[in-house]
Amino acid sequence: MIFHPSVCSLLLFLLHGGHPDPTRAQSAGSTRHLKHEDVDSPAPTIYPPTTYSPTTERPSLPIPSYSPTQSFEVADLIAPSPPNCAPIGSRTTATPTAADDRRYDPPVISVTNTPTTPSNRPNGNGDPTDAPFRVDPPDVTFRRGDLRKDIKRLGIKVSKGITVRVIANAGRFVNFANGDKSSLPFHSSPDGAAVFPLTNGGYVYVSNSEVQDKRGGVYGVYMDDNGNVIDYKQLLSGTTRNCSGGATPWKTYVSCEEYGSGQCYQVDPDPASEHHLLPEMTVLGGKGGGNFEAVACDNRDPSNPIFFLTEDAKFGALRRFTPKPGDLPGWNTLHSPGGNTDYLLFFADGYFTWTCDEDAARKSQSLYYPNVEGIAFWENSLYFVSKKTFKMYKLDLDKMTYTTSSTNNGLVGDGEFRHQPDQIVRNHESHTNSSSQWLYFTEDGGRTPGVYTVDTETGTKYSIFEAYGEKYFGDETTGLAFSPDGSKMYACFQDCGCNVSGDLDCGCLLELSRDDGLSFDGETMALKFHSLKE
Numbered sequence: 301m302i303f304h305p306s307v308c309s310l311l312l313f314l315l316h317g318g319h320p321d322p323t324r325a326q327s328a329g330s331t332r333h334l335k336h337e338d339v340d341s342p343a344p345t346i347y348p349p350t351t352y353s354p355t356t357e358r359p360s361l362p363i364p365s366y367s368p369t370q371s372f373e374v375a376d377l378i379a380p381s382p383p384n385c386a387p388i389g390s391r392t393t394a395t396p397t398a399a400d401d402r403r404y405d406p407p408v409i410s411v412t413n414t415p416t417t418p419s420n421r422p423n424g425n426g427d428p429t430d431a432p433f434r435v436d437p438p439d440v441t442f443r444r445g446d447l448r449k450d451i452k453r454l455g456i457k458v459s460k461g462i463t464v465r466v467i468a469n470a471g472r473f474v475n476f477a478n479g480d481k482s483s484l485p486f487h488s489s490p491d492g493a494a495v496f497p498l499t500n501g502g503y504v505y506v507s508n509s510e511v512q513d514k515r516g517g518v519y520g521v522y523m524d525d526n527g528n529v530i531d532y533k534q535l536l537s538g539t540t541r542n543c544s545g546g547a548t549p550w551k552t553y554v555s556c557e558e559y560g561s562g563q564c565y566q567v568d569p570d571p572a573s574e575h576h577l578l579p580e581m582t583v584l585g586g587k588g589g590g591n592f593e594a595v596a597c598d599n600r601d602p603s604n605p606i607f608f609l610t611e612d613a614k615f616g617a618l619r620r621f622t623p624k625p626g627d628l629p630g631w632n633t634l635h636s637p638g639g640n641t642d643y644l645l646f647f648a649d650g651y652f653t654w655t656c657d658e659d660a661a662r663k664s665q666s667l668y669y670p671n672v673e674g675i676a677f678w679e680n681s682l683y684f685v686s687k688k689t690f691k692m693y694k695l696d697l698d699k700m701t702y703t704t705s706s707t708n709n710g711l712v713g714d715g716e717f718r719h720q721p722d723q724i725v726r727n728h729e730s731h732t733n734s735s736s737q738w739l740y741f742t743e744d745g746g747r748t749p750g751v752y753t754v755d756t757e758t759g760t761k762y763s764i765f766e767a768y769g770e771k772y773f774g775d776e777t778t779g780l781a782f783s784p785d786g787s788k789m790y791a792c793f794q795d796c797g798c799n800v801s802g803d804l805d806c807g808c809l810l811e812l813s814r815d816d817g818l819s820f821d822g823e824t825m826a827l828k829f830h831s832l833k834e
Contacts, residue, residue, distance in 0.1 A: 445713025715763030
């Protein structure tokens with residue numbers, strides 16, 4: 301559908317007749333967990349801004365730097381089709397500007413042309429994390445939603461047929477399978493993540509660090525083909541509140557900053573790649589940046605990948621980036637001039653369009669899907685969630701229609717999913733299995749943060765695991781990703797029992813494995829549920 305700007309005024313008129321989806325206030329939780337969901341992006345001038353209080357932090361350990369290079373100056377973001385919508389601009393250096401109605405003054409990111417290699421080992425002795433172990437896979441033993449297995453030492457309950465180990469704890473050195481330890485402590489406030497197979501074997505778990513004031517970044521936990529940890533290092537530094545992001549078809553990671561002038565950076569975690577340790581700011585965030593969350597890619601046409609970027613703000617704008625046609629897809633796709641950006645706009649009758657009118661798109665988000673979090677693409681559909689409406693939105697990109705469903709009811713078996721949906725992820729293994737229909741959710745807030753899955757064909761939801769106990773009150777599950785064969789799930793607690801959110805000891809990384817060695821999307825035991833009181 302081509303939407304010409306000449307009818308933008310008509311759209312605005314139609315939008316005045318719309319009604320926002322009902323929002324729900326977050327249930328009262330622990331005051332220990334300092335939330336930062338009120339960070340917003342610039343609203344149209346008719347809407348007054350509100351206030352923001354940053355997270356309290358007490359950094360003390362030195363961290364080496366892999367700073368991104370900025371490579372472009374971006375023109376105003378506009379639609380791809382109409383003749384008066386200009387393409388994204390040139391590959392020259394630029395400094396992001398802060399809008400005068402942003403919630404707080406964002407820090408200025410210092411960038412370097414050449415990243416430096418870490419050479420300093422922080423002082424301190426980290427307690428060892430759990431050593432890896434393996435079990436011989438029997439017949440099918442996994443039953444999603446059956447949470448009778450209680451891992452008391454961790455304070456979590458997991459589905460039947462799952463084994464859990466701790467990979468890392470924030471502020472402590474990471475144990476390697478050969479008995480050595482990492483030269484860096486595991487990063488604080490782990491957030492969005494992805495897993496990539498490596499050219500020379502094994503795979504890497506790539507993880508954001510959502511820390512303030514240019515102390516965020518991206519890190520990699522490197523594993524052999526059996527999932528044994530063999531290395532840990534920093535891949536990007538000098539950035540702020542790296543929240544989520546997403547994978548590209550060429551096996552790089554896009555890490556997005558979640559603050560008023562945030563940007564998105566491309567990181568290549570593969571040591572065999574020419575771009576390894578040479579992160580670069582992409583064109584996705586535009587000239588002014590935003591309060592960005594997650595990235596998804598429609599790669600049905602491998603010669604023309606299309607990217608989608610969410611913004612965690614009431615008056616945010618979910619954007620679509622179409623690269624310049626004719627270029628060979630790869631690293632430069634997200635840095636080259638000539639691409640175009642447009643924005644999602646809902647109609648009240650269940651249809652949507654893409655528009656170059658950014659103000660209209662921001663109003664649409666405020667009415668229908670405020671504070672968008674995770675996003676995922678599968679077949680011809682785009683899925684995303686709103687933490688304010690507690691809904692998942694499914695966009696049929698071919699028919700230009702949308703449907704919605706609640707994220708926190710209809711749970712089969714044990715557990716509860718009552719609080720804010722955050723990241724949504726597809727199993728890595730399912731990328732090559734078109735019959736797999738499972739989506740996985742993380743949860744932000746409440747007393748039992750966990751990971752959940754939904755059958756997108758039936759709408760049936762199940763718990764995979766949930767935390768319990770006071771240490772997890774108000775925490776959130778993050779960093780959800782799967783091993784290349786789909787049999788291992790990686791997930792984090794962003795606080796994991798620390799006293800103040802954002803401190804250097806906040807966060808832990810868990811590995812959950814199916815005892816039978818099958819994919820989490822695969823066959824399960826017959827569904828027979830019970831009460832947790834049994």
